[in-house]
Amino acid sequence: xxxxxxxxxxxxxxxxxxxxxxxxxxxxxxxxxxxxxxxxxxxxxxxxxxxxxxxxxxxxxxxxxxxxxxxxxxxxxxxxxxxxxxxxxxxxxxxxxxxxxxxxxxxxxxxxxxxxxxxxxxxxxxxxxxxxxxxxxxxxxxxxxxxxxxxxxxxxxxxxxxxxxxxxxxxxxxxxxxxxxxxxxxxxxxxxxxxxxxxxxxxxxxxxxxxxxxxxxxxxxxxxxxxxxxxxxxxxxxxxxxxxxxxxxxxxxxxxxxxxxxxxxxxxxxxxxxxxxxxxxxxxxxxxxxxxxxxxxxxxxxxxxxxxxxxxxxxxxxxxxxxxxxxxx
Ligand code: NAD
Numbered sequence: 001x002x003x004x005x006x007x008x009x010x011x012x013x014x015x016x017x018x019x020x021x022x023x024x025x026x027x028x029x030x031x032x033x034x035x036x037x038x039x040x041x042x043x044x045x046x047x048x049x050x051x052x053x054x055x056x057x058x059x060x061x062x063x064x065x066x067x068x069x070x071x072x073x074x075x076x077x078x079x080x081x082x083x084x085x086x087x088x089x090x091x092x093x094x095x096x097x098x099x100x101x102x103x104x105x106x107x108x109x110x111x112x113x114x115x116x117x118x119x120x121x122x123x124x125x126x127x128x129x130x131x132x133x134x135x136x137x138x139x140x141x142x143x144x145x146x147x148x149x150x151x152x153x154x155x156x157x158x159x160x161x162x163x164x165x166x167x168x169x170x171x172x173x174x175x176x177x178x179x180x181x182x183x184x185x186x187x188x189x190x191x192x193x194x195x196x197x198x199x200x201x202x203x204x205x206x207x208x209x210x211x212x213x214x215x216x217x218x219x220x221x222x223x224x225x226x227x228x229x230x231x232x233x234x235x236x237x238x239x240x241x242x243x244x245x246x247x248x249x250x251x252x253x254x255x256x257x258x259x260x261x262x263x264x265x266x267x268x269x270x271x272x273x274x275x276x277x278x279x280x281x282x283x284x285x286x287x288x289x290x291x292x293x294x295x296x297x298x299x300x301x302x303x304x305x306x307x308x309x310x311x312x313x314x315x316x317x318x319x320x321x322x323x324x325x326x327x328x329x
Contacts, residue, residue: 008048208277
């Protein structure tokens, strides 16, 4: 079995590839993986170092490059599509790369997968396509009401992927997950940014009143849900994947302060709220739980303790990335 993983040098994609190639998904034992990744600022070859010598072919390239993608696709049994511009704040500064990679890139991949007769296409998306919800939780039937250029571009790619199922009968499955955390996450996202700042004795920037609510999902549980959807999900269906742990940004910050031994007064500075900041995200995971048997395995307490410890032990991984991000910002 050969799997094409786009964005496999990023945070979530590399977790998926490391797990798959080290035997973590028994149904795919012995599978080989081709990673197609452009190595943008957030892509990092070092994320794949633990599995470089075991069934991995790495191709540096752009998912928007139809010639390259068309040559690469034949012979693969499935596509797991992670590649995206993924940071909301960057999409507020400039939406161009988001539309190009997330929408156009997905269309290029779908066309190539269709032409090559690839069996399954798993499109990784986000709960942010649903917008913001005051009460209750989103089911997969909820209307798409994205509020940022990032989430709008992801919504566009979701709809394209689903359209290729309806129009061409492709075996497309879409997953929409909540906020991921874990090791190897680029230190611009809130948890690794806050943890590394706190470790260094610096302050952390808290948006607005700190009352925005997010559901937190360990990357390992997310990838397990993706694998279930890839193996057993019904074509043309959407599956939400959540962690079941909602926290305000203020509560999250308190947890990270406690884990790093820092105090609120000396460590937290309030900053102007993000433009168009969604107030609350909340996902119903009933569908994937009932149909595919998904249950998140990693409690937030355990996951966050392990994540903080990993950043404490792996300064050599994140320090150069932070310097690079500062130069690019
Ligand atoms: P990431 O930014 O860490 O990784 C993205 C990867 O895609 C990088 O390796 C990058 O080099 C690659 N890439 C970007 N543009 C490319 C292009 N044009 N061609 C080829 N490769 C390209 O992102 P992540 O956090 O790992 O997110 C992976 C997926 O999960 C994305 O589709 C994202 O929308 C989705 N998602 C992430 C989260 C989260 O909390 N991180 C939540 C919901 C959904």
